[in-house]
C-alpha cells in the first residue's frame with residue numbers, strides 16, 4: 085500500500101518557503117512594493133495588471149509568458165508571447181489557452197498533462213512550479229519548455245515559455261536544474277608535463 089505524503093500546511097495556500105514578488109502581467113516590470121488594491125495597473129506600461137508570483141517563477145521583460153485562469157482562459161500575455169504566438173493580447177483575452185499552445189509529444193506526457201498543470205497552478209494550493217513541453221498552435225516541430233506556477237490575485241497560472249531565444253540570466257534553482265549525468269572523469273586527455 086502506498087503511503088500518501090502528509091499534506092503540507094501553507095499559509096494562505098501559498099508556499100511560505102519561497103519569496104513572492106510583484107511584477108507586471110504584461111511587461112514584467114517589477115514592482116518593489118506591494119501595490120494598493122485600487123492601483124494595480126502597471127506604472128511602467130500602463131497596460132498590465134500587477135501580479136505576484138514566486139521569485140523563481142517571475143518572468144523577465146524578454147520572456148514570452150501568459151496568465152491563464154482556472155477555466156484555462158487567457159487573462160494576459162506579454163509582448164514576447166504575442167510575437168511568438170502571432171496573436172495580440174486583445175484578441176487572446178478569454179480564449180482557451182489550448183487554442184494557442186498545444187502539448188508537444190502528447191503521447192509522452194498524456195493529453196491532459198499541460199492542462200492539469202495549469203489547473204493545479206491556478207488553484208494555487210500546491211505552490212510548486214511545474215514544467216511541460218508545448219508548441220505554439222501555429223508552429224510544428226518546435227518544442228518549448230513551459231514553466232507553470234501560481235500567480236495572482238486573482239489566482240491564476242503563470243506560464244513562462246522558454247523559446248530558447250533568450251539566455252536564462254537568472255539563477256536556476258536546484259529544483260529546476262535537472263540532474264545531468266555528466267561524465268565525472270575525463271580520460272585520455274591528460275596534460276603532459
Ligand SMILES: [Zn+2]
Nearest residue numbers: 108111126129
Ligand atoms: Zn507593465
